[in-house]
Amino acid sequence: MPESAGDECKNLQDQLELGQFIPFIYHHNMLADPVRMGAFRSAIQSAVPQGSRVLDLGGGTGVLSFFAAQQAERVWCVERNPELVEAARHLLAMNPGAERIEVIHADAFDYLPPEPVDVVICEMLHVGMLREKQVPVLVSFKRRYLEKFGAPLPRFIPEAFIQALQPVCQSFDFDGYHAPIPSLQDPSVKHVRTSELGEPVVFQTSCYDAHLPLLCAWKGELTLDSDGQLNALRFITKNLLAVIVEEQRSIDWFSQYLIVPLARPLHLAAGDRITVDFSYRMGDPISALKPCVKRIG
Ligand SMILES: C[S@@+](CC[C@H](N)C(=O)[O-])C[C@H]1O[C@@H](n2cnc3c(N)ncnc32)[C@H](O)[C@@H]1O
Incomplete structure (x- = not known):
């Protein structure tokens, strides 16, 4: 149309x-x-x-x-x-x-x-x-x-990238104004507005010299390590700029982290499991990333 x-x-x-x-x-x-x-x-x-x-x-x-x-x-x-x-x-x-x-x-x-x-x-x-x-x-x-x-x-x-997501509790309070909106974070500093509720889970690994997917789609499970209100996911992209095989190391650079608020926050306890489901095209606007999160059981 x-x-x-x-x-x-x-x-x-x-x-x-x-x-x-x-x-x-x-x-x-x-x-x-x-x-x-x-x-x-x-x-x-x-x-x-x-x-x-x-x-x-x-x-x-x-x-x-x-x-x-x-x-x-x-x-x-x-x-x-x-x-x-x-x-x-x-x-x-x-x-x-x-x-x-x-x-x-x-x-x-x-x-x-x-x-x-x-x-x-x-x-x-x-x-x-x-x-x-x-x-x-x-x-x-x-x-x-x-x-x-x-x-x-x-x-x-870069030669490759690795993408992960992490369950977090994010403060969306701005001087009393509640505004759950996406934000970017400097990966090299601690963020007082963010409490991590679990470890990052890798959802995609791609090498530029191999098949490159134009779609980023994932449906998977996470287990929470801490009690808390799960109200956002943190998305993490690590860029492997150069892999130095002879020294068994890579030169990496993290893009800024992205905090995506969830449509419906969940009150969860350590050990609770959730499913996360999302799909977008590479290069889409940030608004295309709309993860659907559900509690298991
Ligand atoms: C993140 S900036 C990086 C600039 C530079 N390489 C650096 O590292 O400082 C990305 C650059 O790509 C340019 N760009 C975006 N789309 C492009 C396209 N289709 N063709 C050529 N340049 C493009 C932008 O204008 C911008 O200057």
Whole structure:
């Protein structure tokens, strides 16, 4: 069915501002986040060979292309937002290695480099693989790359992701105003509004060089470790940026945690079991994640 003009306008607005495009002002926060920057810098240092060719999809300000260009011979930095394309060109020119980087104004859903590449960097990441188009972009990229150049595929940064959920009791009280709404949490700090009622349970593990699912669907069971009011689930996405097999370790980066309030809170005791059921498409808005939680027995 054709969408109404109102729906079309809303979709465009969502794509431009809240969806896959991050407003320019937020790029400062990404650049100033030492955990994110340190993890990507180390992963790129470890996974990008000297003299290699690299494709950076969703280049933003160009910082990951800059890291790559310290080792690579050639980097294609692809960005769709014209404001960021201009910013990346301007900023990269102030930094060493710029002569090895080409900033391309294109949609990562269409673009392919002129020649095969050794490494693809793609940081269009969001908790739950929601909002940003990381997975659909890389599914499309892999298909088109194999059609044009054949195997092997390049190495991917990140290489894999692991998703988990955790039962929590969340305070939704804001100065007496009860507002059970979703929120994001910095994974590196303790959150006083959140009491953990059980351990995280893994619901999905995917490698970018293997089959990538476009759907995230899970139906499973959890057991509570503590008594409490279960009124939210915390979603956790761990990105394995680089797996260093010879050292038996990986360089990981957690997306911000997502707290999703439940439609109906449950008063539960330690040992109680629940079922959790949800399904959404990768890249969907956060509102598509509507877990259905039921007490067993
Ligand atoms: C999370 S930001 C990361 C930026 C940069 N790679 C970094 O790590 O600082 C994701 C970037 O992908 C860009 N982007 C989103 N969808 C895109 C698409 N379809 N094609 C190209 N760029 C896209 C956004 O505009 C944004 O700059």
